[in-house]
Amino acid sequence: MSVVIEARDVTFAFGQTPALRGASVAVEAGEILAIMGPSGSGKSTLLHCLAGILVPDSGEISFAGARLDTLAETQRSSLRRDRFGFVFQFGQLVPELTAVENVALPLLLSGVRRTSALERAKAWFARLGLDGLEERRSGELSGGQAQRVALARGLVAEPQLLFADEPTGALDSLTGEQVMDLLVSAAREQGTTVILVTHEARIAAYADREVMVRDGRVNAPDRIVS
Amino acid sequence: MSVPLTLLGLLEREPSHGYDLKRDYDTFFGRGKPLPFGQVYSTLSRLARDGKVVISDVAPGSGPDRKRYIITDVGATEVEQWLTQPVEPEPHLQTVLFAKVVLALMLDRPAADYLDTQRSAHLHRMRELTEIKRAGSLVDALLADHGLYHLEADLRWIEMTGARLDALRKEVRQ
Ligand SMILES: Nc1ncnc2c1ncn2[C@@H]1O[C@H](COP(=O)(O)OP(=O)(O)OP(=O)(O)O)[C@@H](O)[C@H]1O
Ligand SMILES: [Mg+2]
Numbered sequence: 001m002s003v004v005i006e007a008r009d010v011t012f013a014f015g016q017t018p019a020l021r022g023a024s025v026a027v028e029a030g031e032i033l034a035i036m037g038p039s040g041s042g043k044s045t046l047l048h049c050l051a052g053i054l055v056p057d058s059g060e061i062s063f064a065g066a067r068l069d070t071l072a073e074t075q076r077s078s079l080r081r082d083r084f085g086f087v088f089q090f091g092q093l094v095p096e097l098t099a100v101e102n103v104a105l106p107l108l109l110s111g112v113r114r115t116s117a118l119e120r121a122k123a124w125f126a127r128l129g130l131d132g133l134e135e136r137r138s139g140e141l142s143g144g145q146a147q148r149v150a151l152a153r154g155l156v157a158e159p160q161l162l163f164a165d166e167p168t169g170a171l172d173s174l175t176g177e178q179v180m181d182l183l184v185s186a187a188r189e190q191g192t193t194v195i196l197v198t199h200e201a202r203i204a205a206y207a208d209r210e211v212m213v214r215d216g217r218v219n220a221p222d223r224i225v226s
Numbered sequence: 227m228s229v230p231l232t233l234l235g236l237l238e239r240e241p242s243h244g245y246d247l248k249r250d251y252d253t254f255f256g257r258g259k260p261l262p263f264g265q266v267y268s269t270l271s272r273l274a275r276d277g278k279v280v281i282s283d284v285a286p287g288s289g290p291d292r293k294r295y296i297i298t299d300v301g302a303t304e305v306e307q308w309l310t311q312p313v314e315p316e317p318h319l320q321t322v323l324f325a326k327v328v329l330a331l332m333l334d335r336p337a338a339d340y341l342d343t344q345r346s347a348h349l350h351r352m353r354e355l356t357e358i359k360r361a362g363s364l365v366d367a368l369l370a371d372h373g374l375y376h377l378e379a380d381l382r383w384i385e386m387t388g389a390r391l392d393a394l395r396k397e398v399r400q
Binding site: 207 | 353356377385389
C-alpha cells in the first residue's frame, strides 16, 4: 500500500482562532479513513486543508508524492476538479439544476460533452435507488434523496479521492446507513480513497480505520485489539 | 465488576486496613450495594495467598481489623495490566469501565489514554459488526445492529467521561 495523501504537522488559524495545531495524518490509496472528534476540534479544517481548499499556515500537504499546499490556486482548483470528489452535509445541490444535471456537473466542468455527461450521470440513479427522480430539482427531493444525489455527484467522475464532511449528518439512522453502504460499495468498486469526517461511531464503523482530532491535533490509536 | 482488582487498586494508593478498603469501595464502587465484610477478608486472604498483597502490623489482641495490607510488585503489575488493557468490547461492561476510570484517576494514571484505547477497541469491534451487517442476511444485520447500538452507547459514555475527567479527578481525590 502507498500513501496517496498526507498532512505533516499542519497548523491553521482563522484570524486569532487556532483550528489546527500540528495535525499529521497519512491516508493509503484505496483506504476509507474516518476522521472523528468533538465539535470544534478541527475536523472540517483538516479536511479542507487536505483537499487544497484551505492553505495551511505551516506544515505540508502532499498528494501523490508532490506538495499540494505550495501549488498556485489555479492548479489546486484544477486538481480538485479532476481528481477529487466532495460530499458535504447540506446545501450542496444547485437549486436551479435538475437532479441529473447536478450529478453531471463535475463532468461538465471538466469538459465532458453534455450528452455523454448526462448519460453517465443517469446511470447512477438506478444504482442509488433514485429511479424516476432525474428531472426533479433539489427542492423537490427529500433529505435522503438529495444526499444520495450529492453522493452520485461526488463519485460520478471516478475521483481518486472523495472528501466527505458529515455526509449523513442530516439523515435518520437507517437512511444514513444506506448512504454509507452505497458510498463504501461505490468507493471499493472504483478504488476511490475516501476521507470521511463524522462524529458518529456507527458511521465511522464503515471505514477501514479511524483517527481522532482533538484540539487541532490528530491522535491515531496506537493499539488495535483483535 | 472485579472486586479483587478493585481492592488491589485501592491498595496501590497506600497500605490499608480491611475496614478502610471496604469503606472506600462502598463509597466509590458499591453504589448502594455495599461489599460484605466477609467478602473483603476472603478476597484479601486470597490475594495474600497469591502473593499480591502482604500483611503487616498485626497488633496485639488482633481481630481481622488489626491487619494492614500492602500491595506487592506482583499485585501492582496486575493492576497496571488490568488498567492498560481494554475491556473486551461487549454490551453491558459499563461497570468495569467505570471502575477502571475511577481507579486510574485515584492512582494518577493516564485515564484519558485508557479511554482512547477502549474507544479504539470498541470501534474495531463495531467495524467487524458493520462488515457482518453489510455481507450477511437481514437477520445477521438485525443482530449486528443490536450489538452496534449497545457499543455506541458505551462510546457515548466514554466521550462524556473523557470530557469530564478533570472534574472527576478532583472528586475522587478530594
Ligand atoms: N470560517 C471560520 N471562521 C472563524 N473560525 C472558524 C471558522 N471555521 C471554523 N472556525 C473555528 O475553527 C475551529 C475548528 O473548526 P472546525 O470547523 O474545523 O471544527 P469541526 O471539528 O469540524 O467541528 P464540527 O464537528 O462542529 O463540525 C473552531 O474553533 C471553529 O470555531
Ligand atoms: Mg465540521
